[in-house]
Structure formats: structure tokens, C-alpha cells
Amino acid sequence: MTVALETQGLSKRYGRRWALRSCTLTVPPGRVAGLVGPNGAGKSTLLQLAVGLLRPTAGTVAVLGGPPAHDPEQLARIGYVAQDTPVYAALSIREHLRLGAWLNPRWDNEMAERRIAQLGLDPGQRAGKLSGGQRAQLALTLALAKRPDLLILDEPVASLDPLARREFLQHLMEAVAEREMSVVLSSHLVADLERVCDYLIVLAAAHVQVTGEVENLLASHRRLTGPRCDPARLPAGQDVIEASHTDRQSSLIVRGEGPVHDPAWTVGQLSLEDVVLAYMSRAGRAQNASRPGLEVLR
Amino acid sequence: MKGKTTMLRSVNPSAEAGPVGRARSTALGAILLTWRQVRAQVLLAFGLLALVAIVAIITGPHLVHLYDVNVAPCQSHNDCSSASSAFLLNDHFLQATLNTLVLVAPALTGMFWGAPLISRELETGTYRLVWTQSLTRGRWLAVKIGLVGLASMAVSGLLSLIVTWWSSPFDRVNLNRFTPAMFGERGLTPIGYAAFAFAFGVAAGVLIRRAVPTMAATLAAVVAARLAIGYLVRPHLVAPIRSTMPFPAGGAGPTAVPGGWTLSQQTINAAGHVIGQNGGIGSNGGFGFQQNSNGTLVLQGVGTCPGKPPVQLARSPHPGFLQACVKHFGLRDVLTYQPASRYWAFQWYETAIFLALALALAGFSFWWVRRRLT
Numbered sequence: 298m299t300v301a302l303e304t305q306g307l308s309k310r311y312g313r314r315w316a317l318r319s320c321t322l323t324v325p326p327g328r329v330a331g332l333v334g335p336n337g338a339g340k341s342t343l344l345q346l347a348v349g350l351l352r353p354t355a356g357t358v359a360v361l362g363g364p365p366a367h368d369p370e371q372l373a374r375i376g377y378v379a380q381d382t383p384v385y386a387a388l389s390i391r392e393h394l395r396l397g398a399w400l401n402p403r404w405d406n407e408m409a410e411r412r413i414a415q416l417g418l419d420p421g422q423r424a425g426k427l428s429g430g431q432r433a434q435l436a437l438t439l440a441l442a443k444r445p446d447l448l449i450l451d452e453p454v455a456s457l458d459p460l461a462r463r464e465f466l467q468h469l470m471e472a473v474a475e476r477e478m479s480v481v482l483s484s485h486l487v488a489d490l491e492r493v494c495d496y497l498i499v500l501a502a503a504h505v506q507v508t509g510e511v512e513n514l515l516a517s518h519r520r521l522t523g524p525r526c527d528p529a530r531l532p533a534g535q536d537v538i539e540a541s542h543t544d545r546q547s548s549l550i551v552r553g554e555g556p557v558h559d560p561a562w563t564v565g566q567l568s569l570e571d572v573v574l575a576y577m578s579r580a581g582r583a584q585n586a587s588r589p590g591l592e593v594l595r
Numbered sequence: 596m597k598g599k600t601t602m603l604r605s606v607n608p609s610a611e612a613g614p615v616g617r618a619r620s621t622a623l624g625a626i627l628l629t630w631r632q633v634r635a636q637v638l639l640a641f642g643l644l645a646l647v648a649i650v651a652i653i654t655g656p657h658l659v660h661l662y663d664v665n666v667a668p669c670q671s672h673n674d675c676s677s678a679s680s681a682f683l684l685n686d687h688f689l690q691a692t693l694n695t696l697v698l699v700a701p702a703l704t705g706m707f708w709g710a711p712l713i714s715r716e717l718e719t720g721t722y723r724l725v726w727t728q729s730l731t732r733g734r735w736l737a738v739k740i741g742l743v744g745l746a747s748m749a750v751s752g753l754l755s756l757i758v759t760w761w762s763s764p765f766d767r768v769n770l771n772r773f774t775p776a777m778f779g780e781r782g783l784t785p786i787g788y789a790a791f792a793f794a795f796g797v798a799a800g801v802l803i804r805r806a807v808p809t810m811a812a813t814l815a816a817v818v819a820a821r822l823a824i825g826y827l828v829r830p831h832l833v834a835p836i837r838s839t840m841p842f843p844a845g846g847a848g849p850t851a852v853p854g855g856w857t858l859s860q861q862t863i864n865a866a867g868h869v870i871g872q873n874g875g876i877g878s879n880g881g882f883g884f885q886q887n888s889n890g891t892l893v894l895q896g897v898g899t900c901p902g903k904p905p906v907q908l909a910r911s912p913h914p915g916f917l918q919a920c921v922k923h924f925g926l927r928d929v930l931t932y933q934p935a936s937r938y939w940a941f942q943w944y945e946t947a948i949f950l951a952l953a954l955a956l957a958g959f960s961f962w963w964v965r966r967r968l969t
Binding site: 345349350368369370373375381383385386387392395396397399400401436439443 | 719720723731
């Protein structure tokens with residue numbers, strides 16, 4: 298199977314602001330990849346570049362081995378649920394399914410109708426009258442019934458309440474189990490992604506901070522606590538992501554493969570959220586450091 | 596039958612459609628989607644058109660009859676003014692309504708079909724839904740512009756056809772279809788205006804990205820384009836005919852060019868200066884002589900006639916003396932006009948100009964949507 302998503306120095310600028318800068322990453326096939334980052338980190342830009350709604354300012358992007366939205370064949374292989382799940386307000390659910398059938402040669406109408414029925418939605422209902430959760434489910438149905446090889450979802454649950462959120466992600470997981478496909482899913486909440494993703498990309502301050510298998514990320518990141526130390530004297534072979542010091546104690550989040558032998562350190566496990574937050578705050582600090590004066594203004 | 600097979604293919608997941616079949620099926624799909632989005636308004640427009648056609652068919656033959664009975668016979672004995680003005684009062688409200696409809700139809704379709712066509716998709720974000728289905732945005736745009744653009748042109752074209760036919764008895768009496776007021780309300784030009792208004796609405800929409808401001812911009816552009824073509828371009832499409840006539844002793848008076856378009860009628864003196872309009876002296880076209888206390892005669896606004904009029908004729912000057920006076924000042928009546936025979940050439944030129952503008956605007960929309968809207 299070809300790589301689901303691959304970018305090389307991918308950058309996008311709006312006017313004078315860089316939304317995405319030198320983004321290089323690879324999402325292997327068959328994964329459910331989570332793209333996480335704070336609001337405005339460039340997640341939506343990256344995904345819109347991947348589906349061809351945007352064109353890069355610099356760098357390259359390839360989805361399923363080809364340039365995005367290059368031809369109808371390529372478009373047919375990628376399902377996309379856009380941020381805020383836009384639908385045609387005046388068209389009914391049934392008409393949206395018809396639209397999907399008209400515009401997609403690989404359309405699975407039986408599946409689409411079954412999903413709508415399972416969701417308990419009235420096919421005659423106008424899409425403009427649906428709740429946010431129902432609209433998101435309709436958008437997911439449209440994307441899934443394309444029978445895509447790669448499904449890209451841009452903050453699909455951002456506007457949903459916790460129950461609708463869980464339901465949506467559950468349906469997504471069922472669909473992934475039913476059919477072999479790669480998924481890239483963005484969110485600003487790690488909790489949303491933790492349940493469903495086996496691959497993670499942390500995007501912050503327009504840069505990729507870390508990518509990898511969730512399992513590997515959890516295994517290679519640890520929290521070290523011990524007596525307050527000089528930040529220069531850190532355990533060898535460990536990359537410090539975050540360090541915080543009190544008068545008597547130092548607490549580090551480090552990345553490293555080897556064991557930590559120094560008995561001064563107590564080694565603790567990290568949750569995925571801890572890892573992500575460590576990278577995000579590092580990115581935040583780097584951004585502020587490169588823009589002196591911002592702190593003063595605050 | 597062929598179309599039906601393609602349709603079935605698109606919804607049947609087991610069918611293996613080749614690239615050509617797929618492209619055809621999604622193009623058909625884009626047509627169906629576009630139709631679904633505009634059908635209510637298109638049906639409304641064609642319903643109104645049918646209504647206009649019915650009214651025209653009911654009232655039209657009667658007008659032809661009235662013309663044949665009342666106006667045609669009087670033309671043989673050359674006094675038609677009373678019969679004509681009486682005839683022109685028929686269906687006065689309907690005349691005004693139909694003329695107004697032809698005038699506004701292109702602007703309306705431009706505003707309500709052209710302007711929101713893309714801008715509403717951009718405004719509501721649905722472009723992100725439709726551009727990620729299995730067809731390229733270029734193909735999607737081609738279908739939308741082609742389908743709705745043709746519908747816009749059809750509405751104005753058919754309306755103009757009906758009104759041109761219905762009004763033909765009136766137009767034969769008024770002989771004014773070439774004048775700026777009527778030129779755009781008959782014949783082919785409404786098709787050109789409709790194409791332009793629609794294409795402008797689409798192009799403005801891809802730039803403005805919001806439906807309501809785009810509609811306002813489209814209306815402004817249509818009005819500006821109509822004024823510009825009427826006053827700045829149309830008079831110069833073909834060099835007008837200039838006819839110079841000697842000035843009659845009683846003043847030339849306004850000269851009509853039956854079925855043609857008078858651009859100007861100027862009174863020119865011996866030095867070549869324009870000293871009057873509409874077959875007279877001065878801007879309001881007046882003409883007259885005045886006698887001075889010393890017996891000399893003054894051509895008002897020009898000067899004193901040479902010599903004295905024969906005394907016995909001073910109260911009602913001899914035509915020969917007045918003729919000599921006018922001749923002395925070298926007055927000429929210069930008429931600049933487009934003759935009636937050029938009407939259809941002008942219709943074709945103007946329609947072609949607007950169709951060319953529409954094509955250019957559509958090309959811009961394609962380029963912008965495919966290359967710049969990213």
C-alpha cells in the first residue's frame with residue numbers, strides 16, 4: 298500500500314502570515330492518524346492542502362502517492378469532512394445522498410442509506426434543520442459512502458457536545474473496522490484522539506513538533522522527578538522536552554530510548570495528553586522567544 | 596438510453612466504469628446537482644415567461660388587426676397623425692410592462708442566478724463539500740456556468756422574441772426601435788446583456804465571495820455597461836452618415852429619420868461654427884426674424900440681413916428676401932444619423948460585443964477558481 302499522506306517542506310502563507318511552515322511528515326497506510334494542535338496551529342491548512350482545496354506556497358504534498366485533487370480518479374479515492382461540516386441547507390438528507398451518488402463513481406448507496414437509518418435520521422429532513430451532531434454524521438456518511446482509501450476529517454467533533462462527540466467517533470471507528478482505509482483526523486483536544494488514533498502528529502506554531510506511533514510515543518517519553526538540578530546536567534541520551542523547577546525539585550519530560558540509571562531520578566509514565574502538552578508548550582515558548590516584546594505587552 | 600446506462604453505473608458499486616464512463620457520469624451528476632440548486636428559480640422564470648407568452652398571444656393578433664384597419668389605410672392618403680396617436684394608446688399599460696420586463700430581465704438573471712452561483716458556495720463553505728467529490732472543480736464550474744448561463748440567455752432571448760413580435764405594430768408606427776431608449780429592448784441585444792450580466796455576476800462572486808454584495812455589484816455593473824454602450828460605444832460602431840442640406844428660409848425644424856437613429860442635427864454658419872440645434876438657431880432650436888425700427892431685418896441669434904426688405908413687404912417679408920438672408924449667412928442644416936437599414940447590423944455588433952465580454956469574464960472565473968482560489 299502507498300503512503301497515505303506525505304509532505305516535504307510543505308508551507309502555506311496567507312498574505313504575510315505563515316499558516317504552515319516547512320512541514321515534513323509521513324502518515325503510513327492503514328493508520329488512524331490524529332493531527333493535534335492548538336487552535337490556529339495550521340491543522341486545517343495542512344488538511345486542506347492534502348485534499349487540494351489549497352495549493353502550497355512552497356514544498357510538496359502527496360496523498361496516496363499522487364498530487365491532491367489532480368484528477369477525478371484521485372478525488373474519488375479520498376473522503377473529506379470539512380471543518381464545520383458544510384452541507385447544502387436547502388437540500389434534504391436524501392438529496393445529499395443522491396448528490397453523492399451523482400458525483401462519485403464508487404458510491405455505496407446501500408451503505409449510505411443504512412447509516413442514515415441507523416442514525417435515526419429522517420431522509421426527508423432538510424440539512425439546514427439538522428443539529429450540529431446530525432450534520433456531522435451526514436457529512437461523515439457522504440465521505441464514507443465514497444468508499445475512500447483515505448478519509449480526512451477536519452475537526453469533525455469540535456462543535457459537538459460530549460455525547461454526540463463520542464457517538465461520532467464510535468461510528469468512525471466502526472467504519473474503519475468495516476473497511477480498510479487510512480484516516481487522518483484533526484482535533485485540538487487530545488482526549489478525542491486518544492480513543493481512536495494509533496498514530497499522532499503534533500502541530501503547533503505552524504510547525505510539526507513530533508510525529509509517530511502512539512505506542513512508541515508513550516514508550517519513549519517519561520517524566521523524571523528528582524532534587525532540583527542544574528538544567529545542564531541532565532541524564533545522557535535523553536532529550537528534554539520540558540523542564541520545570543521548584544525550589545527543591547526538578548520535573549522533566551524527556552524523550553529517550555535507553556533506561557535512566559541515575560538513582561536521583563524517579564521515572565514516571567506519561568499520558569498521551571502529557572506528551573502532547575509538553576510539545577505544545579515548548580512550541581509556545583519558542584514562538585515567544587522569537588518574538589521579544591510579546592511577553593512585555595501581556 | 597445512453598444517459599440512463601451511465602446513471603445506473605454511477606450508483607451501482609459493482610459496475611466497473613472506465614475513466615470515460617466515470618467522467619461522463621460525474622459530469623451528468625454535476626448537471627443534476629446544478630439543476631436541483633436552481634430549479635425553483637428557473638421554473639419560476641419560465642413560468643412567468645409562459646404567462647407573458649399567453650398574454651401576448653391573446654392580445655397580439657388584435658393589435659395587428661387594429662393596425663391593419665386603422666393605421667394602414669391612412670398611410671395611402673398621408674395623414675396618419677390622429678390615427679397613429681389613437682392606435683398607440685392601445686394596451687398602454689401592457690406596452691410599458693413588457694418593455695420594462697425586457698429591460699430588467701438580463702439584470703435580474705445576472706443578479707439572482709449569476710451573482711450567487713459561486714459566491715454562495717464560497718460564503719456557506721459548501722465549496723469544500725462539492726470540490727472534494729469525484730470531479731474536478733473546473734468541470735463543476737463548466738457545468739454550472741454552461742447550464743445556468745444558457746438558462747439566463749434563454750429567458751431574456753425568449754422574452755425579447757415575444758415582446759419584439761407583440762410590439763411590432765407599435766414599432767411600425769413609432770419607428771423608434773433604433774433609438775437609445777428602445778434599442779436594448781428588442782431583437783438580439785437582450786441575449787448579449789443577459790450573458791454579460793450572468794458572467795459578470797459569476798466573476799464578481801469568485802472575487803467578492805459573498806452573495807449579497809456580489810448582487811449589488813452586478814446590478815451596478817449592468818447599469819454602467821448599458822449606459823456606456825449606449826452613449827459611448829454604439830454611436831461609433833459604424834461611422835454615421837452626415838447629410839448637409841441648405842437651410843430653408845422658414846427654418847429647418849427637427850428632422851426625423853424614419854426607423855433610423857438621429858445622433859445630432861446642427862445648424863452651421865459660413866465659418867463652420869455650430870450655431871444651433873434641431874434645425875434652428877440656438878440650443879433650443881428656435882428660428883425667427885425681427886424687424887428693427889430702421890426697417891432692417893435681423894435673423895435672431897445670427898445677425899442683420901444685408902439690405903432693406905422691400906418696403907411694401909416689410910410686414911410680411913418676401914420669401915425671396917429671407918432666403919437671400921439665410922444664404923448670406925451661409926447657414927446649413929447638418930444631420931448626423933444611422934439609417935434604418937443598419938439596425939440589424941448594430942444588433943449583431945452589440946450582441947457580439949456583450950457575448951465576447953461574457954466569454955472573457957467566464958474565462959477569468961475559470962482561471963481564478965482553478966488557479967487562484969486556493
